[in-house]
Amino acid sequence: MTEPREKLELLTVRDLDAGYGDAQILWGVSLGIAQGEIVGLLGGNGAGKTTLLNIISGLNSPKTGSIHYLGEEITHVNTYNRVRSGITQIPEGRQLFPGLTVRQNLLLGSFSLADKSRVPEELDFVFDLFPILSERQKQLAGTLSGGEQQMCALGRGLMSNPKLILVDELSLGLAPVAVERIVEALKKVYREKSLSILVVEQDVHLCLELSTTAYVLETGHIVKQGPSEELAKDPQIRKSYLGI
Amino acid sequence: MAERDRLGRKTTAGGAWATRTVFGVLLLAAFLVPLALRGYWVRLLANVFMFGILAQGVNIIAGYCGYLALGNILFFGLGAYVTAVLMTHFGVPFPVAFAASGAGAVIFSAGIGLLILRLKGQYFLMATLALSELMREVISSLDITGGGRGLTLPMFTGGAATVNNFFYYLMLLLMLACTFCIWLIDRSYLGLAFKAIKFDEDAASVMGINPPPYKTAAWAISSLFTGFAGSAFAYWMGYIDPGVVFEITPSIKMYLMMVLGGAGTVWGPVAGALFIELVSELAWSRFMEYQFLIVGSILILTCLFTPKGLMDLVGKKFTWSLFTKGIRENKI
Numbered sequence: 359m360t361e362p363r364e365k366l367e368l369l370t371v372r373d374l375d376a377g378y379g380d381a382q383i384l385w386g387v388s389l390g391i392a393q394g395e396i397v398g399l400l401g402g403n404g405a406g407k408t409t410l411l412n413i414i415s416g417l418n419s420p421k422t423g424s425i426h427y428l429g430e431e432i433t434h435v436n437t438y439n440r441v442r443s444g445i446t447q448i449p450e451g452r453q454l455f456p457g458l459t460v461r462q463n464l465l466l467g468s469f470s471l472a473d474k475s476r477v478p479e480e481l482d483f484v485f486d487l488f489p490i491l492s493e494r495q496k497q498l499a500g501t502l503s504g505g506e507q508q509m510c511a512l513g514r515g516l517m518s519n520p521k522l523i524l525v526d527e528l529s530l531g532l533a534p535v536a537v538e539r540i541v542e543a544l545k546k547v548y549r550e551k552s553l554s555i556l557v558v559e560q561d562v563h564l565c566l567e568l569s570t571t572a573y574v575l576e577t578g579h580i581v582k583q584g585p586s587e588e589l590a591k592d593p594q595i596r597k598s599y600l601g602i
Numbered sequence: 603m604a605e606r607d608r609l610g611r612k613t614t615a616g617g618a619w620a621t622r623t624v625f626g627v628l629l630l631a632a633f634l635v636p637l638a639l640r641g642y643w644v645r646l647l648a649n650v651f652m653f654g655i656l657a658q659g660v661n662i663i664a665g666y667c668g669y670l671a672l673g674n675i676l677f678f679g680l681g682a683y684v685t686a687v688l689m690t691h692f693g694v695p696f697p698v699a700f701a702a703s704g705a706g707a708v709i710f711s712a713g714i715g716l717l718i719l720r721l722k723g724q725y726f727l728m729a730t731l732a733l734s735e736l737m738r739e740v741i742s743s744l745d746i747t748g749g750g751r752g753l754t755l756p757m758f759t760g761g762a763a764t765v766n767n768f769f770y771y772l773m774l775l776l777m778l779a780c781t782f783c784i785w786l787i788d789r790s791y792l793g794l795a796f797k798a799i800k801f802d803e804d805a806a807s808v809m810g811i812n813p814p815p816y817k818t819a820a821w822a823i824s825s826l827f828t829g830f831a832g833s834a835f836a837y838w839m840g841y842i843d844p845g846v847v848f849e850i851t852p853s854i855k856m857y858l859m860m861v862l863g864g865a866g867t868v869w870g871p872v873a874g875a876l877f878i879e880l881v882s883e884l885a886w887s888r889f890m891e892y893q894f895l896i897v898g899s900i901l902i903l904t905c906l907f908t909p910k911g912l913m914d915l916v917g918k919k920f921t922w923s924l925f926t927k928g929i930r931e932n933k934i
Contacts, residue, residue: 417804441810449808455801458794466794470810474791518810 367426368393368522368554369414369445374423376406376413383409384420385578391522396548396555398569398586400562400599405575407558408450411524414556415447416440427522442470444521450530452511456500460491460510463499467517476519484513487543505536512540516547522554529561537561541568562599566590574599621917632774636767644766648838650879651773652831656856657863657871658780659827664857665865666793667820668800669719673730675853676737677707677825681832682847686753687746689837700833707829708822715821719814731850738848752843755836769838776834777872780827785868787823796820797866862904864911873912877904 369391376384383406391397401407412418414425416437425433432440446467454463464484468477485492488509494502499510508528515523525544529537541564548555559565566572566586574582574595582589589595636644656678663671681703688694688702718729741747758765787793795816798806803813836842855878856871863874881900885893907925908914918924 415808417808436812437804437807438810438812441808447808449805453802453805453808455798455805457801458797462794462797465791466798466809469791469795514809 366393367391368395368428369556370426371410371414372424372426374410374413374420374425376409376418376420376423382421383578384413387423387575387578387580389573389580389583391554391556393521393554394552395571396557396569398565398572399556399558399575400560400565400572400595401558401575402560402599404577406578407575408526410575411447411526411556411558415445415524417447438470441518442472444518445524446515446518446520446522447524448511448515448526448528450526452504452507454499454502454507454510454514456498458499459496460499460502461495463510463514464491464517467514470518477517480517480519484516487516487546488513503536504532505539508532508536508540509543512543516551519551520553522556524556524558526558528557528559529564537564544568562595618917636770641762641766644770646879646883648766648770648773650875651770651777652835653852653856653859653875653879654777654872655773655780655827655831656852657859657875658777658784659824659831660856660860661865661867661871662784662787662796662827663820663824665860665867665871666787666796666800667817669817669821670723670727671730671821671824672727672857673732673734673853674824674828674856675848675850676730676734677711677828678832678835678852679734679737679741679844679847680710681707681829682836682842683741683747683753683832684829685833685836686755686842689755690753691746696837700830700837703829703833704826707825707832711825712818712822715818716814719817719821734848734850734853738844741848742844748843750844752841752846754841755839757840758837765838769834772834773831776830781868781872783823783827788868792816792819800866858901862901862911864913867911867913870911870913877912 367390369389371387371389374384374387375382387406387410389397389399389410399407399410409418413420416432416435416439420433423433424431427440427443427445432443435443455466458466464481465477468474468480471477471480490506491510491513494506499507502510512525528540528544532540544555545568547553555568557565557568559568566589569586572583572586572589573580574589582592582595632647635647656674659677660671660674663669663674684703684706685696685699688699689696694702714733718726718733721729742750747753758768760768787796795806795811798809798811799813799816806813832847835847839846856875859874859878860871861874862878863872864870878897878901882893882897885896885900889896904912909931915924
């Protein structure tokens with residue numbers, strides 16, 4: 359892998375404090391994603407991973423701190439404008455529109471594309487990536503299996519031709535075979551499109567394998583960060599997360 | 603082509619051509635009705651088509667966008683009064699007054715929508731009801747609207763048959779135009795945005811959709827349909843007062859038609875209007891004393907059998923299990 363630190367910063371998160379009501383979830387969280395980098399975010403239940411992701415995508419707003427994207431501050435920019443500028447979230451638990459067909463779900467993903475003539479091209483890319491979605495185009499998304507739903511969610515996220523995708527709990531509730539299939543697809547997308555990925559995972563093996571740099575979030579604090587290979591050798595991480 | 607479910611079973615039996623043929627015949631029949639039937643039926647069907655327009659109006663905001671606009675009669679009354687005032691006080695010809703009614707309804711709904719479309723679920727529902735009551739009170743107390751005494755519009759010139767036929771075709775064409783409009787929306791990105799907003803506004807914004815303008819657009823389209831219907835109604839009746847055009851019963855009725863026919867479908871509200879109006883008319887003419895008992899029972903049973911509306915039955919095989927399925931899934 360190349361050295362990500364010399365690359366251009368795509369997204370910079372500085373000193374985020376956030377929470378819901380009186381409950382503070384994030385304490386001074388800082389994080390950086392370089393262009394073309396896969397960054398992993400590790401942490402157990404309730405560590406604040408999804409909150410951090412929702413703040414980056416704009417669904418939640420922070421109490422203090424700032425977010426810069428492509429050199430501009432986007433801390434108070436609305437979710438839909440962030441999507442238009444290329445930040446796409448693949449939400450936890452897939453969150454497809456269950457009453458709409460697979461095709462309609464994918465088309466909704468392309469909503470923010472300014473140039474709609476590119477839609478067929480993007481659709482072809484997704485169908486090439488997941489041929490099963492092509493077969494099930496007219497089926498309601500709610501009737502898909504868990505793995506297919508995750509494929510559809512990932513495909514939908516790619517339809518907007520993003521620069522940065524935020525993947526929340528890719529492996530949640532899926533069979534290992536399905537996870538493997540989707541991880542392969544994600545790697546392929548990363549190779550073929552010039553994008554950056556923030557992977558939020560409870561599955562530490564998977565997270566460290568995918569990413570080049572990783573952060574460890576514990577009860578709202580970043581407790582460790584560094585190249586994923588080094589973190590995988592870190593005795594403390596091996597003990598508390600990998601159970602070795 | 604017949605669609606198949608996960609197990610490869612056909613979900614639409616018989617092929618689409620059968621549905622299309624039936625549809626074509628019905629459409630042709632609709633245009634020929636005034637040539638074949640008596641005035642009573644022509645007036646009855648014109649009324650059905652008017653409810654079809656109103657139900658389509660509710661469909662776009664509630665069926666597609668998920669905003670329960672129970673007080674949509676507001677725009678019906680507004681449209682009726684704009685036409686009545688323009689025609690009686692300013693001598694404006696009907697086509698101009700008709701257009702002004704639509705425009706008035708759109709301007710009003712867009713303005714007020716920016717405020718109350720922030721409310722969700724039952725709160726929005728109550729706000730629309732309150733607005734329609736408020737509008738009734740305002741119009742009842744104004745001089746230009748004739749207050750509680752109402753307004754008498756210039757008569758439509760021509761014999762009884764000409765009047766009947768004119769309003770029959772006006773309502774029919776208007777209903778078809780509204781349905782065509784909904785068909786276009788259903789196939790467009792606009793329709794997808796509405797459906798996404800209905801499911802979850804946060805999920806929609808993650809798709810890059812900014813909900814408020816879309817919700818306002820949905821309500822504006824809804825009010826346009828409803829305002830047009832109100833305008834045509836005023837000219838048809840020749841006399842309107844606040845009690846008639848702001849009555850709550852039609853407001854509930856058009857909502858019921860939309861739900862019963864199929865919320866968020868292109869033809870559902872029209873089917874619902876036809877079904878409910880014809881059933882109530884038959885019940886009224888045959889079983890005077892028991893009409894509400896009969897209409898009520900039929901509506902409840904229909905809702906049980908096809909919770910997703912009448913359009914859900916199109917193309918399906920009528921078997922016993924189809925009818926019990928609705929009941930089983932409702933856990934009754």
